[in-house]
Amino acid sequence: MQRAAPQTFDRVLSSMCTRPHPAARNAAERFLATNPGDPATYQTVAALEEDALAYLAEITGLETPHGYITSGGTEANIQAVRAARNYLARDDPNVVAPESIHFSFQKAADVLGVELRTVPVDDDYRADTDAVRAAVDSNTIVVAGVAGTTEFGRVDPIPELTDIAHDAGALMHVDAAWGGFVLPFTDHEWSFSHAPIDSMTIDPHKYGQAVVPAGGLLFRERDVLDALAIDTPYLESASQASLTGTRSGAGVASAAAAMRELWPTGYRDVYETQQANAEWLYEQLVARGYETVEPELPLVAAELPESEFESLRDLGWRISRTGSGELRIVCMPHVTRDSLRAFLSDLDSLSPV
Ligand code: PLP
Numbered sequence: 001m002q003r004a005a006p007q008t009f010d011r012v013l014s015s016m017c018t019r020p021h022p023a024a025r026n027a028a029e030r031f032l033a034t035n036p037g038d039p040a041t042y043q044t045v046a047a048l049e050e051d052a053l054a055y056l057a058e059i060t061g062l063e064t065p066h067g068y069i070t071s072g073g074t075e076a077n078i079q080a081v082r083a084a085r086n087y088l089a090r091d092d093p094n095v096v097a098p099e100s101i102h103f104s105f106q107k108a109a110d111v112l113g114v115e116l117r118t119v120p121v122d123d124d125y126r127a128d129t130d131a132v133r134a135a136v137d138s139n140t141i142v143v144a145g146v147a148g149t150t151e152f153g154r155v156d157p158i159p160e161l162t163d164i165a166h167d168a169g170a171l172m173h174v175d176a177a178w179g180g181f182v183l184p185f186t187d188h189e190w191s192f193s194h195a196p197i198d199s200m201t202i203d204p205h206k207y208g209q210a211v212v213p214a215g216g217l218l219f220r221e222r223d224v225l226d227a228l229a230i231d232t233p234y235l236e237s238a239s240q241a242s243l244t245g246t247r248s249g250a251g252v253a254s255a256a257a258a259m260r261e262l263w264p265t266g267y268r269d270v271y272e273t274q275q276a277n278a279e280w281l282y283e284q285l286v287a288r289g290y291e292t293v294e295p296e297l298p299l300v301a302a303e304l305p306e307s308e309f310e311s312l313r314d315l316g317w318r319i320s321r322t323g324s325g326e327l328r329i330v331c332m333p334h335v336t337r338d339s340l341r342a343f344l345s346d347l348d349s350l351s352p353v
Contacts, residue, residue: 009334013343014320016150016178018332020254021209021266027250027257028211034249036069040236045249048256052204055259056216059184060176060200061193066225068242069204069252070215073177074104075243076201077144079217079228081108082243083199084141084171086227096135097144098127098156102175105144114141125149125293127156129164136168143172147190148179151322153299155179155188162195171198171224177215181207182271182297184264198224204255207270209262209333214251274298274331281329281340288347298331311350317343 009019020028031045039046049069057065070076085093094115097105101118109116119131127145136143143165145156158174165172176183176190180202183190192200200218204210219225228241262270278295285292285302292302304327312319322328329335329343 010339011316011343012318012332013329013335013339014318015332016206016330017212018206018209019334020211021258021261023261024210024254024258028254029250031249031253034253035246036249036252037240037242037245037247038235038237042249045252049252052216052252052256052259053218055256055263056202056204056218059259059263060180060202060218061191062200062218062220063192064222065218066220066222067216067218069247069255070217070242071213071244071248071251072205072215073102073175073201073203074107074215076177076203076215076217077102077104077173077175078108078111079241079243080144080173080199080201081105081114081142082112083219083224083227084173085112085114087224088141088169088171090139090141092139093141094137094139095142095144096132096140096170098132098146100125100127100146100149100151100154100156101144102146102150102177121154125152125154127161129157129160132161133164136164136170138168140165140168140170143168143170145172145174146179147174147176147183147188148297150178151326151328152293152301153179153295153297155183155190155296158190158197159195162197165198166196172196173198174200177201177203178206179297180216181267182274185268185271186297192218192220196220204258205251207267207332208255208258209270210255210258211250213248214255216255270333271298274333274335277335277337277340278329278331280337281331281344284340284344293326300329300331301326302329303327308347308350312343312346315346317346
């Protein structure tokens with residue numbers, strides 16, 4: 001049987017994952033056979049999870065960290081909705097979110113039996129606060145906003161959305177799965193220090209440079225996390241808040257190691273490099289006459305004819321499209337100016353300017 005070649009990132013421009021930091025890779029290897037789902041038995045990795053949560057709290061402006069390292073943003077978003085549903089115990093619960101919300105919320109609504117109400121975004125792809133206000137009612141359990149949208153890298157008006165949520169007696173959830181490790185170096189108002197938000201998703205396995213799987217779920221109040229806990233009679237530990245039972249100790253240890261290594265200087269350097277790459281790519285695409293969305297975070301979206309998109313894929317570029325058809329390029333830590341130059345050179349060879 002042939003051995004599969006290891007994953008290379010040279011031509012990967014669509015993914016929100018990246019090459020892990022060497023310290024994260026080493027830590028992952030050392031904890032491959034541990035289970036933070038049973039912290040009383042696996043005490044070392046449980047302590048590393050506390051470290052990881054303390055870093056996440058510092059990054060997001062949360063005073064006391066309550067939460068856990070999830071399998072990714074999907075689990076974190078499902079669990080945020082589940083916690084709110086259990087905590088508020090409303091009849092016919094609904095979640096209100098902009099249409100730019102990640103598709104994991106559809107899964108959350110489906111498995112939890114909660115209605116998902118998506119409302120339009122404004123001309124700059126951000127949640128339209130009037131539309132959100134009109135959609136909430138006394139059955140709303142969560143208003144969700146995104147800090148770093150998957151398709152256009154936009155940041156919703158989090159303080160305004162938090163007011164709307166709390167006026168309705170609902171909880172405010174911020175999905176910073178992708179944006180959470182770059183936003184601290186911007187002026188955006190997105191974190192626990194900007195508004196009394198109730199929960200947040202922030203994923204070490206994306207911009208945090210941990211190995212997969214390592215997501216993050218944080219709560220401002222312990223009570224809301226506790227609304228997830230169930231008794232676990234056969235384990236050494238008495239209860240469990242996570243959705244999965246056995247969890248990846250590798251992910252947890254790697255998250256702690258990556259943040260120990262990179263917060264804040266390493267993350268700041270990556271943000272500055274990749275924001276500059278995104279702005280450079282934007283200018284290059286505009287100069288070639290492509291309709292391009294200005295990057296607010298390191299993500300560029302541009303209108304590209306289908307034939308060119310397919311030819312670039314045939315040339316080995318790993319690229320994807322938004323729901324409305326734009327090419328999207330995510331400037332993750334593995335993306336270099338040289339790889340963007342090579343990409344543009346292939347693009348130019350398809351459509352001479
Ligand atoms: N939330 C946002 C904003 C995302 O961009 C993504 C994935 O890209 C997710 C949630 C889901 O994360 P995961 O794929 O780790 O489950």
